[in-house]
Amino acid sequence: MQFIDLKAQQSRIRSNIETRLNQVLDHGQYILGPEIKELENKLAEYVGCKHAIAVSSGTDALLLALMCYDIGPGDAILTTPFTFIATAEVICLLGATPVFVDVDPITYNIDPHAIEKTLTDCRNDSDFTKNIRGIIAVDLFGLPADYTAIHQIARQQDLFVIEDAAQSFGATYHEKQSCSLADIACTSFFPAKPLGGYGDGGMCFTNNDDHAAKTRSLLVHGQGSHRYEHIHIGINGRLDTFQAAILLEKFDIFPEECLLRQAIAEKYTLGLRNHPSITTPTIPEHYQSVWAQYSILLNDSNQREHLQKYLNEKNIPTAIYYPIPLHQQPAFKALHSKPLPVSERLSQRIMSLPMHPYLKESQQDMIIKAVIEGIA
Ligand SMILES: Cc1ncc(COP(=O)(O)O)c(C=O)c1O
Incomplete structure (x- = not known):
């Protein structure tokens, strides 16, 4: 996958x-x-x-x-x-x-x-x-x-x-x-x-x-x-x-691909939103995401690490955007930025699941099942 x-x-x-x-x-x-x-x-x-x-x-x-x-x-x-x-x-x-x-x-x-x-x-x-x-x-x-x-x-x-x-x-x-x-x-x-x-x-x-x-x-x-x-x-x-x-x-097929992304995001949300350890994305009213990423929040970095390892063993790739917020990057050290707690906490908890218009329904089901199993 x-x-x-x-x-x-x-x-x-x-x-x-x-x-x-x-x-x-x-x-x-x-x-x-x-x-x-x-x-x-x-x-x-x-x-x-x-x-x-x-x-x-x-x-x-x-x-x-x-x-x-x-x-x-x-x-x-x-x-x-x-x-x-x-x-x-x-x-x-x-x-x-x-x-x-x-x-x-x-x-x-x-x-x-x-x-x-x-x-x-x-x-x-x-x-x-x-x-x-x-x-x-x-x-x-x-x-x-x-x-x-x-x-x-x-x-x-x-x-x-x-x-x-x-x-x-x-x-x-x-x-x-x-x-x-x-x-x-x-x-x-x-x-x-x-x-x-x-x-x-x-x-x-x-x-x-x-x-x-x-x-x-x-x-x-x-x-x-x-x-x-x-x-x-x-x-x-x-x-x-x-x-x-x-x-x-x-671009000719882009509008159709946007709809496919939307359907996948809806399926992920439906499958994962009731899990007590997972926060699925919230899309406020009058907003529509194009789902460049489908990112969930776990409770903490330990749980995320454990889940990522489990999914990796099942050949389900994941990614972390972004593990270090910019104000904590070595390249920006000289700025002496204040702590920014929301960003810092998100960077510990965020994890993105596979997302592209050609992700098959069977693959989506497998991912949802594996995420739930991997947290338990
Ligand atoms: C939020 C954001 N800004 C800017 C860029 C830079 O785009 P590019 O890689 O085309 O230079 C990216 C690309 O990864 C991005 O995700």
Whole structure:
């Protein structure tokens, strides 16, 4: 059994992907070929955003979003510690400072109350001299953060909001698609993501014409009116034409795959929610997760270790996202972050089960049965 079975998906659409790749080989526009624009147009329409800008990875999408706001030394960005390193890494790469804010114990996403408290604490702390400019919220495991509350704070405090939607392309929040929920949204096409390519890739989404124009410039070395005029210090952040061609084929079956993920998540929840030692995911009203991961909470790390070993013996792969919250990572030691108890506790208890659209019903039954047996 695979944790994420990319081969099953490939066997379904392989010939279409080959046709698409052959078309790229025929036209030979490997850099910014027509498939890039086609993908951007399709994804912008799906998300309901004016601009979609294809980039080289989810990490670069986040970096470019911050570069749009000229983030640099002296600036600080509020973000969650319960995420993949890329979310905060890009802040440091620009010389700015991440300020970690604890997460909500039910959704595992950045807690709006904790954002308000952190802002007050920073402003009352005479040693804190940074200029807080924005918030990066993460839609963890495919579930959007609470953008209504986040935007309310951001408006009051004159902060921008970036949606790290690396895991949530395809999710919805109050009938709006993920990637349309902030000033700039960033997704990832890493192969294991709900919409994943066969290599690295990502996309920025925005309704703001200035941000869109600046992102397009920044991702080709700050290009100006022609190829060798440079109006910004930028990066090489383009998506490959080959990846766009693959993603176009994968996008055709994506809505159906979202429904399959949803059905699997429902079955897991039904099978596991009554167990006294398991907490299954809670999806608040008006939210729809895309189930990048299906993650349960166990009582503690000992129970998790025991269960993971048991499942491993039965050839059921599991994963832990994330075993060390970012504020406790050696790379962020110099920040001397305060303890963030919710994130710390989650990192001890969380465990993800196999999740992909081609997980058979018999496999789902076997996993549910084994999880229950393995805890007992
Ligand atoms: C929450 C989050 N942010 C950012 C990224 C970075 O995306 P990429 O791997 O495409 O650079 C990831 C990918 O793993 C992620 O899960």
